Amino acid sequence: MAAGSWRRSIAAQLSKVLDLPPENLIKSISAVPVSKKRHVADFQLSIASVIENSSSDCLAQDLHLQAQKLAERAVLQQVFKDGSEYGVKSEIFSAVPRQKAVIEFSSPNIAKRFHIGHLRSTIVGNFIANLKLALGHEVVRINYLGDWGMQFGLLGVGFQSFGNKEKLKSSPLQHLFEVYVQINKAAEDENTKKLAKDFFRKLEEHDEETLSLWKQFRDFSIEEYVQIYKRLGVHFDEYSGESHYREKAQEVLKMLEDKGLLQKTTKGTGIVDLSEKKDLSSVCTVMRSDGTSLYITRDLAAAIDRMNKHSCDTMIYVTDKSQSHHFQQLFQILKLMGYDWVERCQHVSFGLVQGMKTRRGEVIFLEDVLNEVRSRMLQNMTSAKTTKEIQDPMETAEKVGLAALIIQDFRGLLSSDYQFSWDRALQSRGDTGVFLQYTHARLHSLERTHGNAQLTDVNVACLQEPDAISVLQHLLRYDEVLYRSSQDLQPKHIVSYLLTLSHLAAVAHKTLPVRGSAPEVAQARLCLFQAARSVLANGMKLLGITPVTQM
Incomplete structure (x- = not known):
């Protein structure tokens, strides 16, 4: 069990009262499940297991009250002692083995x-990586770029026909997008299709001229993506891509053939029979008739390579739910090939975002959304009477805007589609990312005004008011919420917890003034607000949000 946990602390103090060894008591103290929305202490003490055959109701009530008060006192000490590790050091996680996880997410083309x-893939993958890292697991973040395949045959031919090298240097992705639109119009023509196939075949055969052009596309793309990731506060340990596996994909085809799993159709394409009765009622195509690889073949090669390289305990793919069938087939083929570790692979899927429009209309590019949320937030901050003179309003607006996007996205089940609403996302009151940031900034300003509370000077007995006790009891719950999210990889548990914490802290901020209170009371309240801000900041960072100190 984690040394210094609040349960251990309660057990140590109760042992003095009950004259029993603390070890006997730890097992009797358990947290009340988060789902029980009751206004009681957030843990319970099994009286029966402490005092066998006891029928004394008075003793039971007295113990419960004592234990509740002890827990409320202990939680503040725990928050300050553990700092950014509060919650993750809980004994709830003591039986969870530390593992190595490879997480593939974002993966743009x-x-x-x-x-x-x-x-969604980017922020969900980032959240899962942050959470696992915080819980002491080793994490490898992989961005698996869509940088190979027939579309590059088409784009290559398009660039040879409509491309401009100067434009490629000045605004690469915008120019390539324009080229792609033009060549797609021409793609109905059989001759264009043939040219595109030839271009891709040359790529697969390592033709220098076509590879050089493709490499420029790839390098320019990554440069631009890195800027976007910087704005999102996301990083990767490894940039990989389908192109890395063009040769290994051929090895996979050879392996499938050797294991008797590869069959040829009359058209010459390579398939794997996935049907239970082996009657070809469910097949997966893994090779084109000209021998070139497909997306799934490269995915097979990537999975095998990663497992060999990282020997990980779990491999997580974060993509939208339209790819569920693809991953079912991928895992099935790996199983047929005899890779038992496929049981440790997981597809975390998510629904679609609808209705994301900027002022200029329907939007498809992320940069436009980030710019829009920043400018709307800046406008709101400027018009708000409470806005202080902020050192860097643009940067603050960016962080608050990103919080608005993330919280609206994470409030529901990831598998659900949801309707995006600017007005709802940017409200400063209510269950929004803006409200979380506002609460954090407000609590931070208390510390700036009154200084930091020293825990040694604090008399927690001063925190008797119901609003103070509500905050204390909610802080006790944090480890359970982290545990739930670690089990199902859903951020909504943490989001819901942080929104409630912010509402409780906002009420306490109004009813429990620091200024003008007796020094002992002021110090205890300051300590309470500091603990709330600390846990709020920890939770926000797990979600991929950078807390702001002014807004």
Whole structure:
């Protein structure tokens, strides 16, 4: 069990009262499940297991009250002692083995501007990586770029026909997008289709001229993506891509053939029979008739390579739910190939975002959304009477705007589609990211005004008011919420917890003034607000939000 946990602290103090060894008591103290929305202490003490055959109701009530008060006192000490590790050091996680996780997320297609469809994959993958890292697991973040395949045959031919090298240097992805639109109009023509196939075949055969052009597309794309990731506060340990596996994909085809799993159709394409009865009622195509690889073949090669390289305990793919069938097939083929570790692979899917329009209309590019949320937030901050003179309003607006996007996205189940609403996302009151940031900034300003509370000087007995106790009891719950999110990889548990914490802190801020109170009371309240701000900041960072100190 984690040393210094609040349960251990309560057990140590109760042992003095009850004259029992603390070890006997730890097992009797358990947290009340988060789902029980009751106004009681957030843990319970099993009286029966402490005092066998006891029928004394008075003793039971007295113990419960004592234990409740002890827990409320202990929680503040725990928050300050553990700091950014509060909650994750809880004994709830003591039985959870530390593991290595490879997480593939974001994965945009190169030579295209960062599409809004990749925002969810990026922020969800980042959240899962942050959470696992915080819980002491080793994490490898992989961005698996869509940088290979027949579309590059088409784009290559398009660039040879309509491309401009100067434009490629000055605004690469915008120019390639324009080229792609033009060549797609021409793609109905059989001759264009043939040229595109030839171009891709040359790529697969390592033709220097076509590879050089493709490499420019890839390098320019990554440069532009890195800027977007910087704005999102996201980083990767590894930039990989389908192109890395063009040769290994051929090895996979050979392996499938050797294992008797590869079958040829009359058209010459390579398939794997996935049907239970082996009657070809469910097949997966893994090779074109000209011998070139497909997306799934490269995915097979990537999975095998990653497992060999990282020997990870779990491999997580974060993509939208339209790819569920693809991952079912991928995992099925790996199983047929005899890779038992496929049981440790997981597809975390998510629904679609609808109705994301900027003032200029329907939007498909992420950069436009980030610029829009920043400018709307800046406008709101400027018109708000409470806005202080902020050192860098643009940067603050960016962070608050991103919080608005993330909280609206994370409030529901990831698998659900949801309707995006600017007005709802940017409200400063209510269950929004703006409200979280506002609460954090407000609590921070208390510390700026009154200085930091020293825990040694604090008399927690001064915190008797119901609004103070509500905050204390809510702080006790944090480890359970982290545990729930770690089990199902859903951020909504943490979002809901942080919104409630912010509402409780906002009420307490009104009813429990620091200024003008007796020194001992002021110090205790300051300590309470500091603990609330600390846990709020920890939770926000896990979600991928940078807390602001002014707004």
